[in-house]
Amino acid sequence: MFEKVLVANRGEIAVRVMRACEELGIDTVGVYSEADKHSGHVRHADEAYNVGPARAADSYLDQEAVIDAAEQAGADAIHPGYGFLAENADFAARVEGTDGITWVGPASDSMETLGEKTKARTVMEEAGVPIVPGTTDPAESADEVREFGDEHGYPVAIKAEGGGGGRGMKVVESADEADEQFESAKREGEAYFSNDSVYLERYLENPRHIEVQIIADHHGNVRHLGERDCSLQRRHQKVIEEGPSPALTDDLRERIGEAARQGVAAADYTNAGTVEFLVEEDPERDGELLGGDTNFYFLEVNTRIQVEHTVTEELTGIDIVKRQLRVAAGEQLDFSQEDVELEGHAMEFRINAENAAREFAPANSGSLETYDPPGGIGVRMDDALRQGDEVVTDYDSMIAKLVVWGEDRAECVDRSKRALAEYDVEGVVTIVPFHRLMLEDERFLAGEHTTKYLDDELDRDRLAEAQEKWGTGDAEAADDEEVTERDFTVEVNGKRFEVSLEERGAPAIPTPSSGGSGRMERPDVAEESEEESVTIEGDGETVAAEMQGTILSVDVAEGDEVAAGDVVCVLEAMKMENDVVADRGGVVSQVLVAEGDSVDMGDPLIVLE
Structure with missing residues (x-):
């Protein structure tokens, strides 16, 4: 087993990986940007290194800086979490080529094959996994979009090869939109994945989003850990995930799970991953479950741990992150497919710093003046926060995850209502009111929602009412109080150290509002030179x-x-x-x-x- 693991990520997933390491007796190394110097994952790490400024491209995405930090710390493995470099095959190859450091994830060649969607579609099709009608070669022009639309009908989905979670995907409703959407998809692919190649698919109008957690070792063992239903999405971004799906029969569930296992085995894939599928919803099923003859199609493989892996852990009792580490260390999976049983029902609620009543607009800033998360039986919190923290808004808006388990879906819903009501956050707006609304929503409670429900059907007035009823909004900035005890952070050769300083009976030590640091901080706005203001002429x-x-x-x-x-x-x-x-x-x-x-x-x- 490894002695020291660098976690190449931030926030709650970094803390999640660090906790798994601690339970395995592994020391942890954190990395952080200037914006994150006081963040929770930095506090949690045994040691931490600054890898650059706030801009992700200059810090968390700086491959050389991350590997340099691992070498400087003497880490013998790197775990990427999700996001940032987690699905970057070039980075995985770079780690694989670094003496003494192991990549905790699938091999770089597998990541490249399954990360590029056209290659992944080819592999799955050859393995007998159903795929959505589409192209297996990159589309070169908008004319190909129009030709595809003429053959298969509209709408047509244009997808970036390296995309996922809706990034790099554009929907073409008619031939007139082909040029604009084709260029837009290519721009997003280049901007986010350094790959402007795109492919085409028939766009399914009202699908369910079902994904299967898999894990595979280096000894030929491939297991699937059941499915998760991620159909509640806004603009292709998941907000509530649950398992098992409330819409599938056991027959269909088994077909989808076996297809995922079969496809991953054919790709010679190792470590954890998720195979995502679109399942055609029957709008007239009237409460009946989707049977074994229902059409489902391969969507993509996420070659990493997923945000919602927590749902599967609650259902199976299997610590997926620990298994990732053990597989990377060469250990064999210690359970058979027959040993995997799903018990009860689980839901994950993404706690995003967003205002659902304003089209889920993300918060620009905020400080957690109150942060009191829920607890009790069946309630799990994955976060990296504590009261008083500044919310860093330079990256993703998700600040925490609430995971709830119950013996069945009804108990899970009731327990989730209780937990969300207990969740006390002041100082930053969150989507907790939205989650509470969903737990009273007839379509969601009936399990009949699709990926289009939030965007196309939900009454926006209900979001405003929920925000008014349960929201806290951004609290006013509290008056500064005199402080005579401070914890300071200093950096020596890029390594982080904590220093405690105490003065009793003295005036407060002048420090930046975001916390002490051994570096010069950006001055308060009041102290800054006055910037030019925007002048709006006329009364337009x-x-x-x-x-x-x-x-x-x-x-x-x-x-x-x-x-x-x-x-x-x-x-x-x-x-x-x-x-x-x-x-x-x-x-x-x-x-x-x-x-x-x-x-x-x-x-x-x-x-x-």
């Missing part, structure tokens, strides 16, 4: 940013005439391209942003007269 109507993000393109110029619904610019936020559209027609009198600009929610972008 502004088109404002609905969320924090980066301007990818500006599609209008001063003097242009636009109609209601026209795209005026494209905003990257939440790892997705978002079209910013004009609410009404007019003439562009001012363009206040340019490509590459960072904007906050509410910032004016365009002025229309």
Whole structure:
């Protein structure tokens, strides 16, 4: 077994991996960006190293910096968690080529094969796993999209080869949209996965999203650990996951699980992974379960641990992260497929710092003035937070995961209601009110929701009502109090050390509001030089940013005439391209942003007269 593991990630998943390491007697190494120097995963690690500034590309995605930190710490393995470099085959190969360091994950060649969707589709098709009608070679032009649409019908999905979770996917409703959506999908693929290749699929209108957890060792053993239902999504991002699926018969469940195991075995895959499927929902099944003759199609393989692996752990009692470490160390799986039994029902609620009533807009900032998570039987919290922490908004908006288990789905729902009611968060807006609403929603409770339910059918007024009823919002900043005891952080050669300093009967030590540090911090806004403010001329109507993000393109110029619904610019936020559209027609009198600009929610972008 390993002696020291570097966890190449942040937040709750980094803490989750570190806890598994601790139980196996393994020391842990954390990495952090400047934005995360006071984050929970850094506190939890046995030692931690600064790998760069806040921008992920310059820190968590800096392959050389991460490997250098592992070598400096004397780590003999790297666990990537999920996100960032977790599915980067080049990084896996780089770790594999570093003497004395083991990659905790599938081999880089397997990651490359299954990570590129066209290759994965070919492997699965050859293994007898059903795939959605589509291309197995990259599409080269929008003309191919139109040809595919003419043959298979619209809508058509254009998907980035390296994409996932909706990133790099565009839906073409008609031939007229092919050019714009083709280029948009290629841009997202290049931006997020350094791969602008795309492929085409028939777009399923109302599917269920079912995924199967698998784990495989280096001795030829492949096991599946049952399925999870991830159909409750908004804009292709999961918000509640559960298992077993409330919509499948045992016959269909077994067919899907065996297809996942069969496909992974054919790919010569090792370590943990998830095989995702789309299952065609029957809109007229009227409460009956989907039977064994229901169509299901391979979607993709996630070559890493999943956010929602917790659901499977609660159902099976199997610690998947520990198994990842043991498999990477060369150990054989210690259970057979017949030993895997799903007991009870489990749900995972992603606790995102978002306002569901405002199209799930992410928080720009916030401090956890109150953070009191729930507990009790059947309740599990995966987080890296404590009261008083600043919420880092430079990365993903998920700040915690609430996982609830019950003997059956009804008890799981009741226990989840209790746990969410107990969850006390002040200082940052979260989607806890949304989760509480879902546990009263007839479609969700009946298990008849699909991946389109939130985006296309849920009444937005209900989200506003839930936020009003159960939301806390952003609390006002508390008055500063005198502090005479502080914990400081210093760095020596990039390594983090904690230093305690105490002065009694003395004035408060001047420190940055985010906590002590051995480095010079960014001054308070009041102390900064005054920046130029945006001047809006005339009395035209502004088109404002609905969320924090980066301007990818500006599609209008001063003097242009636009109609209601026209795209005026494209905003990257939440790892997705978002079209910013004009609410009404007019003439562009001012363009206040340019490509590459960072904007906050509410910032004016365009002025229309």
